[in-house]
Structures are given as C-alpha cells and as structure tokens.
Amino acid sequence: MYTEENDVVLAGRGPMTYHPASPGERSVFLPAPATVRDLFTRELLGESVTEIGLDFPQPGTRVLTTLPPEYWR
Numbered sequence: 001m002y003t004e005e006n007d008v009v010l011a012g013r014g015p016m017t018y019h020p021a022s023p024g025e026r027s028v029f030l031p032a033p034a035t036v037r038d039l040f041t042r043e044l045l046g047e048s049v050t051e052i053g054l055d056f057p058q059p060g061t062r063v064l065t066t067l068p069p070e071y072w073r
Helices: none
Strands: 008-011 015-019 024-038 044-056 062-065
Touching: 015 024, 044 062
Parallel strands: none
Antiparallel strands: 008 015, 015 062, 024 044, 024 062
C-alpha cells in the first residue's frame, strides 16, 4: 500500500519509517490524505496529500509523521 518498491516500510497511526533497498527516488502512497513531515528535520513534505516523493542519494532511513507537532516528543 505504501510503496511499489522492494523497500522496508513500517507504518502506524502517525509515524512511518521508510528504508530503501537501494538508492534512488521513491513514491510513498498514503491510505488517506494527510500532512506529512520529516520527524527529525521537521521538513514539510506535503499537505493533504496521498502521495509524496522521497530521494535517497544513498541507502538510509527516513522517519516521517502525519501527527501534528504538538504530539512529537
């Protein structure tokens, strides 16, 4: 549901971790429109979107969230 690639995605009610199998651009598909931010950089990736793009110049992990900032710890 979240990706068409052979990547690791762990998703819950708000947080999502994305780890690609190889470098490159990825599309992440969401089950419902949401505002998505990077949990660590706080970068806004999209508002009311069902798809976002992520670029991985090298393998790594991104932690995203659809929760509002007041819920972050």
